[in-house]
Amino acid sequence: MNTKLINFRIPMELKIQFNNICNIKQTKMTNELNKLIEEYVFRELPNLNLENQELTKPKQWGHLIQNPVTKVWSTIKGY
Numbered sequence: 001m002n003t004k005l006i007n008f009r010i011p012m013e014l015k016i017q018f019n020n021i022c023n024i025k026q027t028k029m030t031n032e033l034n035k036l037i038e039e040y041v042f043r044e045l046p047n048l049n050l051e052n053q054e055l056t057k058p059k060q061w062g063h064l065i066q067n068p069v070t071k072v073w074s075t076i077k078g079y
Contacts, residue, residue, distance in 0.1 A: 002071060041069050 010018075022029045045068075059066040064073045 038069060045069075 018032075019029060022032055058068050060076070061073075063076055065076045066073050
């Protein structure tokens with residue numbers, strides 16, 4: 001999977017709490033943030049009235065289709 005490093009500001013107390021919860025659950029903060037962002041995109045994307053349909057219409061190449069969120073290619077049958 002192709003990834004991109006991002007940086008953002010977060011209140012320190014919230015970051016500490018998030019880090020503590022991830023440590024207790026023995027998970028990585030990056031994994032949890034990816035899950036949260038993916039859930040947000042899947043929830044909000046269908047509600048948008050987009051003039052640019054590139055965000056909602058998956059790319060196709062032969063018998064393959066690309067998930068617009070994860071960018072993972074799979075067969076059209078498996079999509």
